[in-house]
Amino acid sequence: MMFTLETTKVAVPTRDGVVDDHFGHCAYYTIFTLVANRITATDRMPSPEGCGCKSGIAPVLAAAGVRVMLAGNMGEGAKRVLEQNGIRVVRGCHGAVEELIEAYLAGRVADSGEGCHSHECHDHNA
DSSP, X not given: OOOOOOEEEEEEEEETTEEOSBXXXXXXXXXXXXXXXXXXEEEEXXXXXXXXXXXXXXXXXXXXXXXXXXXXXXXXXXXXHHHHTTOEEEOSOOSBHHHHHHHHHTTOOOOOOOOOOOSSSOOTTO
């Protein structure tokens, strides 16, 4: 009998070690590789210039194996694009990324159901 360990990658929009309140303007993405609900690697992916919701970052993250995005605020359009690329979005996250991933692993992180409504990028609901 073969035993397999599920691997999941979780991205967190980050600035200065904490969740950036707007994923589209983060400094970088902290990407945690989880195997059997344990962190096995932590990497950084640079954020593209400009607003992330229009930058094409979703397919790049998906190609890197990301399946979950733990974010602060995000418009419905950006959320939809991420989900179309196979990335489950959890909004309303905040604080230090290491504490957030530990809370996620413990099952204490849930989507707030709230998106951003106005900021420097326009037409997020399109």
